Structures are given as C-alpha cells and as structure tokens.
Amino acid sequence: MKPTIPKSVIALAALLLWSSSSISATAGPAYEPAYANGHTVIISVKDPFPGKVARQAQNQYYEVIYPIGWQSLTTSVPQCNPCDHVGDGDDFFDYHDHVFAAEPSNTGRGAYGPLWRLNLVVPVLTGNIQHDAAVATLYAAHLPTTSAQAVKALLAATLADGSPIAELIDVDYVFLAAIVNPNAAH
Numbered sequence: 001m002k003p004t005i006p007k008s009v010i011a012l013a014a015l016l017l018w019s020s021s022s023i024s025a026t027a028g029p030a031y032e033p034a035y036a037n038g039h040t041v042i043i044s045v046k047d048p049f050p051g052k053v054a055r056q057a058q059n060q061y062y063e064v065i066y067p068i069g070w071q072s073l074t075t076s077v078p079q080c081n082p083c084d085h086v087g088d089g090d091d092f093f094d095y096h097d098h099v100f101a102a103e104p105s106n107t108g109r110g111a112y113g114p115l116w117r118l119n120l121v122v123p124v125l126t127g128n129i130q131h132d133a134a135v136a137t138l139y140a141a142h143l144p145t146t147s148a149q150a151v152k153a154l155l156a157a158t159l160a161d162g163s164p165i166a167e168l169i170d171v172d173y174v175f176l177a178a179i180v181n182p183n184a185a186h
Contacts, residue, residue, distance in 0.1 A: 030044070030045045030046075031043065031044055031045075031180070032045060032079070032080075032098060033079045033098070034079065034097075034098035034099065034100055034179075035079075035097060035098065035099045035100070035144065035145070035146040035147065036099075036100040036101075036102065036103035036147070036179060037102065037103055037147050038146045038147045038150075039146065040146075041100075041103060041179045042179070042180050042181070043098065043100070043177050043178065043179055043180065044177065044178045044179075044180045045175065045176070045177045046175075046176045046177070053115055053174050057113065057115055058115050058116065058117040058174055059100070059101055059102065059112060059113050059115060059116050059117065060100075060101035060116070060117060060119060060148060061098070061099070061100055061101065061116035061117060061118055061119065061175075061177070062098075062099040062100075062101075062119050062120075062121050062145070062148070062151045062168075063096045063097070063098060063099075063118065063119070063120050063121065064096055064097045064099055064121045064143070064144075064145045064151065064154070065092060065093060065095065065096045065120060065121065065122045065123070066078050066095040066096060066097075066140075066143065067123045067135070067136035067139050067140055068092060068136065069136060070095060070136075070140055070143070073136060073137055073140035073141075074140040074141070074143045076140075076143040076144045078095040078096055078097055078144075079096070079097045079098055080094060080095060080096050080097070080098075081095060082094030082095055083096070097143075097144050097145060097146075099145055099146065099147065099148065099150070099151055100112075100116070100148075100177075100179070101148040102148070103179050114176050114177065114178060115174055115175075115176065116174065116175055116176075116177050117170070117172075117173070117174050118170075118171040118173040118174070118175065119168055119169065119170050119171065120168070120169040120171060121145070121151055121154060121155065121166055121167070121168055121169075122166065122167060122169060123135050123136060123139045123165060123166060124163070124164050124165055124166060124167050131159075131163070134159055135159065135163075135165045138157060138159065138165045139154070139157075139165045139166055142154040142157060142166075154166045155167070155168055
C-alpha cells in the first residue's frame with residue numbers, strides 16, 4: 001500500500017521549491033508560460049516578495065500538479081515538463097501547469113495585480129490502488145486546467161462515491177509576477 005502524502009509535507013516541498021528557485025536581486029526575471037482566462041500567456045517571475053502582504057492585496061495563482069502516470073492518462077502536456085526548480089531530481093511536483101486567476105486585459109473583478117499567492121492543486125491519493133487509479137484518471141480528464149474556473153471545476157469533481165479527486169493546498173507564499181509580451185523572453 002502506497003502511503004498518503006501529508007499536506008504539511010506537500011506544502012513544505014512546494015515552499016522549498018519556490019524559495020530555492022528564487023532569483024537574486026541582480027538577476028533578471030525568469031520567463032515561463034502560464035494560463036490565464038483560458039489561453040497561454042508568458043509571465044515574468046521575480047520572487048519571493050519580501051515581508052508580509054495583506055490578504056486582500058494577493059491574487060490567486062494555482063500550480064496544478066499532474067498525477068503520477070499522467071503520460072498514459074491524458075494528451076495534455078504540463079507547462080513544466082519537468083521543472084526541477086529544487087535540483088532534487090525528477091519528482092511529483094516537477095510536472096505542473098501555472099494558472100493565474102486573471103490577466104490585465106480581463107481583470108476578473110479586481111483579481112489581477114503583481115502579487116500572487118501560491119496554491120497547489122494535487123490529486124487526493126489514499127494509498128488504495130483502485131481508488132488512486134480512479135482519482136488519477138478523472139483528474140487527468142480535467143487537464144489542462146487553463147483558467148481559475150477550470151481549477152474550481154477540478155476541485156469540485158468527485159468520484160461516484162463522492163470522494164474528492166483534487167485538493168487545494170495554500171502554501172502561504174507570495175511572489176511577484178507579471179504577464180508580459182510573448183516576445184519578452186527572446
């Protein structure tokens with residue numbers, strides 16, 4: 001039986017992932033693809049944001065982690081395929097999509113800004129082989145999640161027995177990011 005990954009371990013791993021991939025103050029920003037309102041955009045990331053930020057100033061950002069074995073479950077390919085930010089080798093967190101709750105041209109009722117709060121979306125695994133296979137299959141059917149609405153649909157999805165297939169983990173980490181011209185990275 002495969003052990004369940006506790007939320008605290010997942011949150012710690014994600015925080016280490018983001019903090020260890022921090023860019024020095026003298027380095028230029030990193031550029032990555034992301035989804036916003038259903039289409040692909042390019043983001044410029046400069047993290048972490050120093051100090052505490054009022055919750056109402058933070059915007060929602062989701063990192064949708066692909067299930068183990070995703071290659072046989074979906075034709076969707078993660079935007080990070082893999083992104084080994086920590087340098088610890090290939091693991092579960094290295095395969096994910098970036099989803100922003102809004103973008104400058106469609107602000108989502110005030111949901112766009114430079115400060116983004118990291119939230120992980122992960123499959124709910126129990127260690128039961130049949131259950132976890134059903135979760136992975138249904139979870140993969142929701143990929144890619146290209147908008148905040150698609151993330152909410154994934155989080156609301158359940159198996160026939162009512163078991164959730166995904167959960168949201170708030171990592172309590174804020175970073176700076178902007179959606180930029182697609183040619184900015186070149």
